[in-house]
Amino acid sequence: MTELARDAASALDTAHEAGGQPVLDRLIGLLDLEKIEENIFRGVSPAHSPVRVFGGQVAGQALVAAGRTVPEERKVHSLHAYFIRGGDPSVPIVYEVDRIRDGRSFTTRRVVAIQHGKAIFSLSASFQREEPGVEHAEAMPEVPGPESLPTLAERAAGYADRLGIHAQPRPIDLRYVNDPPWVTRESGEREARNRVWMRADGRLPDQQLLHVCVLTYASDMTLLDSVLARHGVYWDLDRVLGASLDHALWFHRPFRADEWFLYDCASPSASGARGLATGRFFTADGTLIATVVQEGLLRVLD
Structure with a gap:
């Protein structure tokens, strides 16, 4: 396990009082998954987690696992996920990546997150090489600035x-x-x-x-x-x-x-x-x- 990931569970718990960069660094550590075998990764949860693993954490970690099996020049453009069971924050989560397809323009990955021998979460993600196309977008609503x-x-x-x-x-x-x-x-x-x-x-x-x-x-x-x-x-x-x-x-x-x-x-x-x-x-x-x-x-x- 990487040094960041090894320390993330306890460090995020002790750093939450300070806020700012120390807490963010612990999140970066949580997203720095350990590779334990080809297409298999392991992640941890912060020690101060509630009863269930935060959904955003398992989704982010699963996307990291998928992305580490895809060429860097292909960028993720979509993901679809199901939360199957509540995650146990006291034990690591194993992420198994299935390399569904590697096409000329698109790459597809499926990830299953496993705890206690059962699937707790599944994710499908699609990656695409950059290419030109039509462009439009909705406008942002008028709101006060964050500061x-x-x-x-x-x-x-x-x-x-x-x-x-x-x-x-x-x-x-x-x-x-x-x-x-x-x-x-x-x-x-x-x-x-x-x-x-x-x-x-x-x-x-x-x-x-x-x-x-x-x-x-x-x-x-x-x-x-x-x-x-x-x-x-x-x-x-x-x-x-x-x-x-x-x-x-x-x-x-x-x-x-x-x-x-x-x-x-x-x-x-x-x-x-x-x-x-x-x-x-x-x-x-x-x-x-x-x-x-x-x-x-x-x-x-x-």
Whole structure:
């Protein structure tokens, strides 16, 4: 196991008080998988993880595993994933990569994450060599700039004792454009939308796959908030049982994950104890860089 990966589980736990680059460096360590055999990799979880492995972590690690079997000049343009079982943060995760196809323009990989002899997560990712084509993109909504907005810690002031892990420093600097769902829950506002500025809370190495994997990690944050906000409930403040069911991402243009990007999330539907959320990522100059869709299990208990 690499030195970064070996230290990541305990170091992220002890570094969370400081925030910033130390926490981000531990995330980089978590994404630095150990190669244990051809097409087989191993990853770990931070020691302070909740009961289940964070979905963004397993998705990011699986994408790292896939990317390490693909020529560097081919860039990932989409991934489709299913969360099969809750991950156990106390034991490593084994990632098995199936080299489905290596074509002239596209490369396809399938990854299965395994714990205790069972699949907990599966991912299919497609990579493409760069080529020209038609170009268009939706415009970014008009929102205040990130530097003018309060930090997550400032937003959580007065709620930190009830928000638990959601109020702890993270490797992602996150700033709500609209009022966070724990505020709208009390104000009575009901809108199935959530907008946040995000960036890696520090500096990342110049490795494009790493930037894509960090955005993949971040894409599982706040997305289902757009579902809960419509109904005036929130994770730690109400009896909400939730889990990601599936997750799809399309990467449209190059970006750096350590520069500000807007995550514009909305929920078109919720039914059958499931909520659907969509998200669009824009750079600070308004460039659309990625689109995400996720369905989550959401049980609101009386």
